[in-house]
Amino acid sequence: MKGMTTIVKKTTQILAGIIFLYGAYVVIHGHLTPGGGFAGGVIMAGAFILVTLAFGGGFLNLKKEETGSTATENIAVLIVIILSLVGLFLGAKVFFLNFLPRGTVGELVSAGVLPLYNIFVGIEVTSSIFILFLALVIFKEEDT
Amino acid sequence: MNPIIPMLVIVPLASAFLIMVLGKLIRDLPGYFTSAVFLVLLITSYYAWMHNGNGITVYKVGGWEAVNKIPIGIYMVLDGLSVIMLCLISTLGFLSAVYSLSYMKRYTGEEYYYALLCLLVAGMNGVVLSGDLFNIFVFLEISVIASYALVAFGVEKNELEASFKYQVLGGIASLLILFGIGLIYWKAKTLNIADIREAFKAGYDGTYYTFVQMLILCGFGVKAAIMPFHAWLPDAHSSAPSPISAMLSGVFIKAVGIYVILRLFFSMFVISEQIAFVITALGTLSMVFGVFLAIGQWDIKRLLAYHSISQMGYVIMSAGIGMILLSRGTRPDVALLAITGGLYHLINHAAFKGLLFLNAGALEYRLGTRDLKEMGGLASEMPITAGTSFVASMSISGIPPFNGFFSKLIIVIACIRGRFYLLAFLAILVSIITLASFLKFQRYAFYNKTNAGKDLTGKEVATPMVFSMIVLGMLCLLMSLLAIPSVRESLLKPAVDVLMDAGNCMSKIIGM
Numbered sequence: 062m063k064g065m066t067t068i069v070k071k072t073t074q075i076l077a078g079i080i081f082l083y084g085a086y087v088v089i090h091g092h093l094t095p096g097g098g099f100a101g102g103v104i105m106a107g108a109f110i111l112v113t114l115a116f117g118g119g120f121l122n123l124k125k126e127e128t129g130s131t132a133t134e135n136i137a138v139l140i141v142i143i144l145s146l147v148g149l150f151l152g153a154k155v156f157f158l159n160f161l162p163r164g165t166v167g168e169l170v171s172a173g174v175l176p177l178y179n180i181f182v183g184i185e186v187t188s189s190i191f192i193l194f195l196a197l198v199i200f201k202e203e204d205t
Numbered sequence: 206m207n208p209i210i211p212m213l214v215i216v217p218l219a220s221a222f223l224i225m226v227l228g229k230l231i232r233d234l235p236g237y238f239t240s241a242v243f244l245v246l247l248i249t250s251y252y253a254w255m256h257n258g259n260g261i262t263v264y265k266v267g268g269w270e271a272v273n274k275i276p277i278g279i280y281m282v283l284d285g286l287s288v289i290m291l292c293l294i295s296t297l298g299f300l301s302a303v304y305s306l307s308y309m310k311r312y313t314g315e316e317y318y319y320a321l322l323c324l325l326v327a328g329m330n331g332v333v334l335s336g337d338l339f340n341i342f343v344f345l346e347i348s349v350i351a352s353y354a355l356v357a358f359g360v361e362k363n364e365l366e367a368s369f370k371y372q373v374l375g376g377i378a379s380l381l382i383l384f385g386i387g388l389i390y391w392k393a394k395t396l397n398i399a400d401i402r403e404a405f406k407a408g409y410d411g412t413y414y415t416f417v418q419m420l421i422l423c424g425f426g427v428k429a430a431i432m433p434f435h436a437w438l439p440d441a442h443s444s445a446p447s448p449i450s451a452m453l454s455g456v457f458i459k460a461v462g463i464y465v466i467l468r469l470f471f472s473m474f475v476i477s478e479q480i481a482f483v484i485t486a487l488g489t490l491s492m493v494f495g496v497f498l499a500i501g502q503w504d505i506k507r508l509l510a511y512h513s514i515s516q517m518g519y520v521i522m523s524a525g526i527g528m529i530l531l532s533r534g535t536r537p538d539v540a541l542l543a544i545t546g547g548l549y550h551l552i553n554h555a556a557f558k559g560l561l562f563l564n565a566g567a568l569e570y571r572l573g574t575r576d577l578k579e580m581g582g583l584a585s586e587m588p589i590t591a592g593t594s595f596v597a598s599m600s601i602s603g604i605p606p607f608n609g610f611f612s613k614l615i616i617v618i619a620c621i622r623g624r625f626y627l628l629a630f631l632a633i634l635v636s637i638i639t640l641a642s643f644l645k646f647q648r649y650a651f652y653n654k655t656n657a658g659k660d661l662t663g664k665e666v667a668t669p670m671v672f673s674m675i676v677l678g679m680l681c682l683l684m685s686l687l688a689i690p691s692v693r694e695s696l697l698k699p700a701v702d703v704l705m706d707a708g709n710c711m712s713k714i715i716g717m
Contacts, residue, residue: 128229135222142219148267149208155268156211 064117073115081108084187091179092172098179102186109191113198123202127195130188137185144177209253210264210281213291214331214344216242221323228316235319236306242323243299246330250291257288259699261710263336263717274715276397280336282714285699289548290333290456290464293555296680297455298326300673301448304563307667308448308570318358318446324351325452329460336714337396338386338473345382345461349375349428352453356445367440374437378427385420388413398473399714402707405475418480421469422487429462431521432491435514439498442513443506443575447566450506454513455559459551463517467524472707478532485525489628492518496635500642503577505565508646509558512601515635516554522632523547523616524704526623531705539623545693545701546615553608553684557600560677564594567666567674568650577649584651587665591651593678598647600681602640608681611688 064070084104091097113123148158164171220242228235262283265271269278302322309315328348335341353375357368390396392413393404405414423434430438438458442450470480495515502508524547530540567590568583569575584591600607603614613636620629665671687693703710 132226132229135225138222139219139226142215142222146215149211154208155265156208156215157267159267 065115069115073111077108077112080111081105084108084183088179088183089176090169091183092175093167093169098182099186101179102183103190105183105187106190106194109187110194113194123195123199127192127199130192130195134185134188134192137181137188141178141181141185144174144181207262207264207283209249210262210283210334211266213246213249213253213334214281214327216246217323217327217330221320221327224316224320224323228319235316236302236309239319239323240299240302240306243295243302243326246295246326247292247299250288250295253283254288254292257283257285257699259285259702261703261713261717263714271715271717275395276337276400276715279340280397280399280714281334282336283334284703284710285701286464286468286548286703287333289552289697289700290460291330293552294326294329294333294456294460297452297555297559298322300559300563300676301452303669304451304566304673305446305448306669308566308670309446311570312358312446318355321351321355321358322449322452324348325355325457329456332461333464336398338389338398338401339396341465342379342382342386345428345465346379348457348461349379352441352445352449352457355449356441356453358446358449359444363440364444367437367444371437371441374427374434378424378434380424381420381427382424385417385424388417388420398468399711402473402475402711403715405473414474415479418470418474422466422480422483425462425466425469426487429458429466429517429521430491430514431462431487432494432514432518433487435491435495438514439507439510442510442562443504447506447562447569450510450566451559451562454510454562455555458513458517459520459555463520463524463551466521467704470528471704472711476528476532478529481525481528481532485522485529485628488518488521488523488525489631490518491515492522492635493631496638496642500638500645504575505568505577505646505650506562506575508577508642509561509565512639512642513554513558515639516550516558516601518635519613519616519632520547520551520554522628523550523619526619526625526628527704530623536623537705539619541701541705542615543619543623544704545697546612546619548697548700549615549687549693550609550612552687553600553612553681556677556680556684557597557607557609560593560597560674560681561601563670563674563677564590564597567670570666570670571664577646580650581653582651587651589665589671589674593674594651595647596678596681598643602643603636604640606682606685608684608687611685615688 084101087096087104088098088101091101145157148160149156151158151160159173161173163173220238224235224238264281266279266281271277309318312318325348328344328351331344332341332348335344353368353372356371357364389401393401395401395404427434442454445453470484491514495511495518499508499511499515502511523543527540527544530536565575568580571587572580596607600609603610613632617629617632620632687696
């Protein structure tokens, strides 16, 4: 897959970071505003996909990217599971216990473990959507 | 609260992702790791079975207690019925994982296979344990999507076609189920199964209620491959790698199909005679037509897959008879017998159908073909495969002293005592045709020498595969012990009680 023109590349360079930041914003404010891990994760994956499309397959080592994304995805899921398991050993000893202090309603750092779940779900969704995209691209590249 | 309950879901789920991380680094790890994890699950679920007895254990995820006796959190429920399903899932899961150790050597990407197998088991455990409708749907999707990928694992033309067909039908089924759940939530304002029962008991609109029941029955009917919805099963079960066929036929259609149908129609909906008739009719239909479709097959795994439809028909039919009798309120002793027979046959089917698929896998592994016409005279070359498949064939056809005989006997006795003479006759007829088709399988695969025109490189398969087959063969024999009334009383009674006395059990859950 070849890259696109300089105009597209330059615009992407400017936009991709902003899109990524917006995705991160949605993830981090998941417990306060609409959105959360999944929605923000999809936006963040959009930034990666935009870069890959604009700069072409040659710019990135696609296979290596895919391996990295797979590892990130799995590790993020494992961390979510471990976070939920921690509840089994603390306080009321129940699975999925919200064991951190809740804080004040409306503050960024509040709602106990929920922001943490959001962040790791966001990472997981980002990498898995990116893997889906990469799998299609790699399939197409190998086909031609 | 008992931490075992969530662990049965978390452990396979976490190991699926752990395998994907570690499998890249250590090559032989995934297979042994999966087997070890499933062994732990096996021990845990049998421990739970021994210690549960007649009790119902509820686990409230996140520690959300009920407010004014209205459940608000996610409930996981362990009772007599779900604990038996857990034991089935983990037994077959462990044996399939061990069998895969040598069977899957021919495939690439082993870590994906084992990760998907763990996901499949995690999803099924979740379906069996969850106490509310929406979580049943979520876990159902986890296991079903893993099974789509596993069916297509060979990535050849047939596998992909089968998987695609399965995905389309499975997708429609999931849509129907979700629609049904939405409609229930609209009226009942709750998703907890016990709470929905309370809401429906207070009063409901008849037409609306029947519509919802039909949606749910069709949706889970596809997953359980009851007759008009069976089209995906023969393709999907014959294309998957053999240990996966054993899992799919042995426990998957039971855990996500029949278990959920039993649970919802006995425990959640108020049993009505019409729906009980529909269920009995569907069960009879799949019992009779499944076997007629099976007898003409020459592909071993397709033959076995059609027999799964037929044998599941027995289970559905006897559960339906139980429902009819319960709704009439007469002869509760016969209803008890029918439901016991159905559950007993469900357990037996897991053992002998799992074993038959593993046998078919062994034949395919050695000969590279699934066509019965190309085999012959393998009894001397593969004695263990031949012996175990003989045991399984006799079990499924209902020959004493193997387990299939006793469960079919109980079903037939229940039919006769409940005055369903036609159904009793059909059950016996289907059993005879089953015997005919398995004699055909035995003769062409193991005894018929004349077809051995070409060089057959039959040799006994590797130790892990032999181990799984022998264990299942022994289980086929051992489970006939359940026919002894006192043993049956102590082992199956808790499960049957959950279905017979659903109202009481459900109000216990609400009270916890």
